[in-house]
Every structure is written in C-alpha cells, then in structure tokens.
Amino acid sequence: MRIIQSNTYPIHFENSLQQLGRFITENHYSKILFLVDTLTEKHCLPVVKAALPELKDFDIIEVDPGEENKNIDFCIGIWKMMLDFKADRNSLLINLGGGVITDMGGFAASTFKRGIDFVHVPTTLLSQVDASVGGKTGIDMDQVKNIIGTFTQPRAVFIEPGFLKTLDKRQIYSGFAEIIKHGLIYDADLFNSIRDIQPELTAPEYIYRSVEIKNEVVTQDPLEKGLRKILNFGHTIGHAVESHSLMNDRDPLLHGEAIAIGFICEAYLSVRYSTLSEAELAKIVSVVLHYYPKYQLNQASFGALTELMLNDKKNADGRINFSLLSRIGECSTDKFCEETEIEESLNYYRSL
Ligand SMILES: NC(=O)c1ccc[n+]([C@@H]2O[C@H](COP(=O)([O-])OP(=O)(O)OC[C@H]3O[C@@H](n4cnc5c(N)ncnc54)[C@H](O)[C@@H]3O)[C@@H](O)[C@H]2O)c1
Ligand SMILES: [Zn+2]
Known part of the structure; x- marks a missing residue:
C-alpha cells in the first residue's frame, strides 16, 4: 500500500x-x-x-x-x-x-x-x-x-x-504549477517528464512524486529555518504578480498562473545570480509557456510590483530575498537581488 x-x-x-x-x-x-x-x-x-x-x-x-x-x-x-x-x-x-x-x-x-x-x-x-x-x-x-x-x-x-x-480546468493548471516547481527545485527527471502531459489528466504518479518531494523538504526543515525556503522558488515575483493582479485585473490570475510567471523571471535571475545555464533557462521558458499563455505584464506596474516584493515577509534589511536555481533540479536559498535586475527579469518576460 x-x-x-x-x-x-x-x-x-x-x-x-x-x-x-x-x-x-x-x-x-x-x-x-x-x-x-x-x-x-x-x-x-x-x-x-x-x-x-x-x-x-x-x-x-x-x-x-x-x-x-x-x-x-x-x-x-x-x-x-x-x-x-x-x-x-x-x-x-x-x-x-x-x-x-x-x-x-x-x-x-x-x-x-x-x-x-x-x-x-x-x-x-x-x-x-x-x-x-x-x-x-x-x-x-x-x-x-x-x-x-x-x-x-x-x-x-x-x-x-x-x-x-x-475541479475547474483552470484550477487544475494552477495546481500543476506546483508540480513543475517541485521538479525544478528537486528532481530534474520529474521536470523533464512534464513536457507533454495534459494537466487535466494528471496521473496519480505525479501527485505522489510531488508530495514525496515536498515531504522530503519539510521533514528536514519543519519550521522554515533553511532548506524549506527552496519551496519559495518562483514565489517572490509570483506572489507580487498575484497580489497586483488581484487588485487590478477584472479576471485575476490564479496562484499557479502567477507563480508560472515567477518561474520565468526567477530562472532569468538564476542565470545572473546563480549557476543556471542559458540553455536551461530556454528550456524552462518553453515548458512554462507551453502550459501558461503569456500574460500582459505592464511596465507601468513594475514599481508597484517591487514595492510588493519589498513587503514580503522573507526579506531582510530592505533587500529582496530569492530562492534561485543552481541548475534544473537544484535550488539554493537566500540570494539577494537588486531592484534593477528584478525589473530586467520582468522585462525579459515581456520580451518573450
Ligand atoms: N499550507 C501550505 O503549505 C500552503 C501551500 C500552498 C498553498 N496554500 C494555500 O492554499 C490556498 C489555495 O488553495 P486552492 O487553490 O486549493 O484554493 P481553494 O481552496 O480556494 O479551492 C479552489 C476552488 O475550487 C473549489 N473546489 C475545491 N475542491 C473542488 C472539487 N473537488 N470540485 C470542484 N470544486 C472544488 C473550491 O470551492 C474553490 O472555489 C491559498 O490560500 C494558499 O495560501 C497553503
Ligand atoms: Zn505556491
């Protein structure tokens, strides 16, 4: 059993x-x-x-x-x-x-x-x-x-x-983003196997493997002192985009749809501030955009987005804290990025 x-x-x-x-x-x-x-x-x-x-x-x-x-x-x-x-x-x-x-x-x-x-x-x-x-x-x-x-x-x-x-199809896709995240931060094979599946037919194996990963991480760090922070990959920018969309869009983004944008921006930052390769970034972009169509990120909202990130409870001393990929399947924590670089990552998403 x-x-x-x-x-x-x-x-x-x-x-x-x-x-x-x-x-x-x-x-x-x-x-x-x-x-x-x-x-x-x-x-x-x-x-x-x-x-x-x-x-x-x-x-x-x-x-x-x-x-x-x-x-x-x-x-x-x-x-x-x-x-x-x-x-x-x-x-x-x-x-x-x-x-x-x-x-x-x-x-x-x-x-x-x-x-x-x-x-x-x-x-x-x-x-x-x-x-x-x-x-x-x-x-x-x-x-x-x-x-x-x-x-x-x-x-x-x-x-x-x-x-x-x-369950509504959009809600399925929203949850599916967390499975993608678990692959990105912990299991390259899981991420690589995700390319051509239909989220609405998510096999129980994907749910099982995803829970296995989350459980492995949280049992090692139940109170989020260190390792558990890798689960925040995509969420620093993703949460800001989610809150901004909730306040401004008639049909706001769901959580997973917002963190999918966060995956792309934070993968871009992972190339700059960690050791992710350009080729891996391109692969992440192609998988994420395959499941989550481009969202219109407005340049006029960048200031509000960084403001939201600065309010995030994970920060220290007014600097914005990220968990970034060192490669697909591996993530490291407590990376601090400059506001200009964060805006650059948002512009990168816009340019796709
Ligand atoms: N504790 C944690 O570690 C953790 C991690 C991630 C997210 N969260 C929290 O989870 C929440 C989001 O969860 P969610 O996306 O499941 O949202 P949700 O609970 O609002 O469910 C989404 C919608 O689906 C409906 N629904 C639920 N099950 C259904 C079913 N089987 N068939 C038809 N409709 C169904 C609900 O009524 C709701 O309208 C957020 O509040 C977030 O903060 C917590
Ligand atoms: Zn999440």
Whole structure:
C-alpha cells in the first residue's frame, strides 16, 4: 500500500477514503466534524459519504468558498459552530476541500481549546501536491496572505485523485504549477517528464512524486529555518504578480498562473545570480509557456510590483530575498537581488 510517512503522520494514497474510515474507527473520537465549502459540500462530501456508509454520526461546518473568506471572521464562525456542536478536546475536524479549507481548518483546529486533532482530505490539485503537506496553517489579514497561523501537523492526510474530476480546468493548471516547481527545485527527471502531459489528466504518479518531494523538504526543515525556503522558488515575483493582479485585473490570475510567471523571471535571475545555464533557462521558458499563455505584464506596474516584493515577509534589511536555481533540479536559498535586475527579469518576460 502506498503511504508516505511524514515526521509524525501518514499521507495515504491508496484506498484513501477507506483509510479515513479506518482512522476514524480506530481513534474513538467523541465527535466528528467536517469542514467544507459550498462546492466541496456539493461535489466531495457525497463521495465521502458513499465510500463510508458506516459513518453516520457527524456534523458539518460549511463556509463560503474562496480566498477572500480565509479570514478571522470565518474562523470565528467555525469556532462558534464547534462550540454549538459541543466539540471537545477529543473531537476530530476533517478538512475536506482545497488549500483555503485545509489552511483555515488546520488553524481553527490547532487553536480551538488549545488544539484538537485534524486531518486533511485535499480536493484540489494544489492542495493535494502542496497545501495539505508540511503543517503550515493560517489565515489572511488586511490583504496579507497567511500572516496569522501556526505550524501544526495534521494527524493524517488522505489523498484521493478522483476528487479532481469536478475541479475547474483552470484550477487544475494552477495546481500543476506546483508540480513543475517541485521538479525544478528537486528532481530534474520529474521536470523533464512534464513536457507533454495534459494537466487535466494528471496521473496519480505525479501527485505522489510531488508530495514525496515536498515531504522530503519539510521533514528536514519543519519550521522554515533553511532548506524549506527552496519551496519559495518562483514565489517572490509570483506572489507580487498575484497580489497586483488581484487588485487590478477584472479576471485575476490564479496562484499557479502567477507563480508560472515567477518561474520565468526567477530562472532569468538564476542565470545572473546563480549557476543556471542559458540553455536551461530556454528550456524552462518553453515548458512554462507551453502550459501558461503569456500574460500582459505592464511596465507601468513594475514599481508597484517591487514595492510588493519589498513587503514580503522573507526579506531582510530592505533587500529582496530569492530562492534561485543552481541548475534544473537544484535550488539554493537566500540570494539577494537588486531592484534593477528584478525589473530586467520582468522585462525579459515581456520580451518573450
Ligand atoms: N499550507 C501550505 O503549505 C500552503 C501551500 C500552498 C498553498 N496554500 C494555500 O492554499 C490556498 C489555495 O488553495 P486552492 O487553490 O486549493 O484554493 P481553494 O481552496 O480556494 O479551492 C479552489 C476552488 O475550487 C473549489 N473546489 C475545491 N475542491 C473542488 C472539487 N473537488 N470540485 C470542484 N470544486 C472544488 C473550491 O470551492 C474553490 O472555489 C491559498 O490560500 C494558499 O495560501 C497553503
Ligand atoms: Zn505556491
């Protein structure tokens, strides 16, 4: 049976919903609560119920979908519902949804009565290959993402690729960017195998390998003191582009679409500030543009973008901190780049 063992918890890949049923039976919880959003209640909860007919006694906490609801107000709503349902220290919260649900549910559970057990059943590609693994929980505040949160590990993660059938194609591509990232920073073979696959048919093997990589990185550095920062490749510029697009575009970029732009710009910086070759840069550009069509980056927005990067919590002394590729499959951290070079990398993207 395919299980990846993290420091303190298993990540299940085979018969995952049956494994969830087994986990529930074995642990004798006083109460079982599902956290869902409107869409996962509609598309995913019925699948869980059908797989676990013996599970009859549970309560459901439902929130509105979307990043704009990953905040303290919704969290208070979750805590109140937990109280109404008489959850105690021996209750279990099952987070059934994408990264918004796993992040916010993990945070709500890790703080309720000083912490109750929670498990993740991720239902988006992004949450399966990234958000559900590694123990970061959190919510946003005042437009700043994940600014309040904890490092708390789930008791287990149950990955069921079948949930992706109802997921919007754009969301699939968004999650697929994190698989590309895991190849770029850790596994050249994974990256090289990615060229001609259709993200909407993402094979479970890709999800498995991606989780294996994320898990290998986070178990070596659970609190992000060093190695874990390699997971930020593409995200310094990508996050700025994502926030800027959220504030200015009628149809804003999704996370993965924004970090795909970050991959290209930061690969360009990797040639200047690290040892990535021009040939490798060209290969990265061709793969990324194959999956993510060119976005109109406006030169007038460069100032706002660098401003957003300077506010990033990873910086030190007003300098912008990057994780850059030394070659495809290998990444190094704490590289500081000049503003002019960053603008040059944005111009490089524009010139493609
Ligand atoms: N903790 C971490 O390490 C970590 C890592 C990466 C991202 N994140 C967080 O993850 C979040 C993004 O996650 P996401 O992209 O999964 O977003 P999301 O949870 O908002 O899900 C995207 C959309 O898909 C819908 N959906 C979910 N599953 C579905 C399904 N099976 N069928 C149909 N619709 C479905 C949701 O209702 C939502 O509208 C961000 O808040 C980000 O900060 C956390
Ligand atoms: Zn990401």
